[in-house]
Amino acid sequence: MTIATDRRSVLKLGLAGGAALASPQIMVRAAHAQAAMPDVDNPGFSRFRLGGFEVTAINDGLRPGDGVHTIFGVDREEAEVTALLEENFLPRDRFVNSFTPTLVNTGSELILFDTGLGAGAREGGLGRLRERLEASGYGADDVSVVVVTHFHGDHIGGLMENGAPAFPNARYVTGQAEYDFWTAQERLSGPTGNAARAVQANVTPLADQTTFIGDGDEVAPGITAMLAAGHTPGHMIFHLESEGRRLLLTADTANHYVASLQRPDWHVSFDMDKEAGAATRRRVFDMVAAERIPFLGYHMPFPAAGFAERLDGGYRFVPVSYQFLL
Ligand SMILES: [Zn+2]
Structure with missing residues (x-):
């Protein structure tokens, strides 16, 4: 035998x-x-210092799924996509998506970037932000600012809990362009209908406590917004800097650490404007690679932080090791 x-x-x-x-x-x-x-279970959070800031990456859950090629490289032959995956030691037809809301304690504000999938996903083992925020030593009541990078369900799903604000003492910050797009009456019909209704349920009720920002605006001292449109029309990313240490929260600029970084021009079904999404990936990761700064990507493999090294016209994801410990 x-x-x-x-x-x-x-x-x-x-x-x-x-x-x-x-x-x-x-x-x-x-x-x-x-x-x-x-x-x-593992604790589901990763904490490090960035100058005077404390950063906590929280895993909202992991979602295994089929069909890499139906999402990444939709404009390419399937064989080209599967070859790249196999070259990178990944299965050809399955992948695991990871969701990483990030908490930043600046010393004067406790700022949460994105809120995960929320209560609706808990049965499937996701929507774990609240539980893991508590495991990391904070409560939902402690969050003073919630920043929303864009309005897809995996980012706004945790804003509400049983119909009430999930972070009751927080004010909100999000992109003006994103809000204007999703709250326009015509989004409620056609392919944007479901997402627009989720915005109506989770985002619109908080509008009075929301500050709407644009490219270059400051969220708090050391935290600056950058418009990174393409994935959605008002998708925003955030540059953190404290005591000379920098980190770029790239949100959904790249959604797969191999397919989206090594082949930034490949079209991604999640990007609402495929060409703009690709152009933004180039612009953002050119900067990350040239300036050699760490980034934290919402859908990068947990703990979701790394560097981007130029490789074959794209970028190779280099996960962090001990850089933040020094
Ligand atoms: Zn996302």
Whole structure:
């Protein structure tokens, strides 16, 4: 019996139920694995210092999905997409999407960037921002500012909780262009209908407490907005700087750490304007690569922070290691 078939039979026995474990061979194997695997999740947050700021990347959940080519490189042949994935040690037809709201304590404000998928996604194991914010030592009441990069459901889903503001003491900051686009009457019909209704439910009720900003505006001392349109018409990213340390929160400028960075020109189904999305990726990651600054991308693999190195006309994602510890 080969090891492979042995493993398969062990799996089958496991699926068949406890009675099958009476097999003597299995008992011997069990003796080598007496420590039960504890059902304890990882804490789901990553914290580091950026000068005088404290940054906490929070994992709102992981979502495995099919069909990389139906999202990334939709203007390319499927073989070209699968070849790039395999070259990068990734499966050709499955990927895991990761969602990373980010909390920044500036010393005077506790600023949350994006709110995850929210209550509607909890049954599927996502929407974990609140729980993990608490695990990291803060409460929803402590958040003083919520910044929304753009109005897709995985960013605005956590703004409300049971019909009330999820962060009751916060004021809000978001792009004027994004708000104007999604709240225009005509978005309620056609392909934007569902998303526009979600905006009506989660964003519009907070408008009175919202500051609407544009390119170059400051959210707080050391935090500057940059318009990065394409993914959505008013998509915004944020440049953080404290005591000479910098970090760019790139939100959804790139949504896959291989496909979107190594091939920035490939069209992405998530980008509402495919050409503008590609042009913005080039502009933003040219800057990240040239200035050698770290970035944190909402959909990069958790903990979602890294550098971009120029490679073959695109960029290679280089995850952070100990840079923030020094
Ligand atoms: Zn997103």
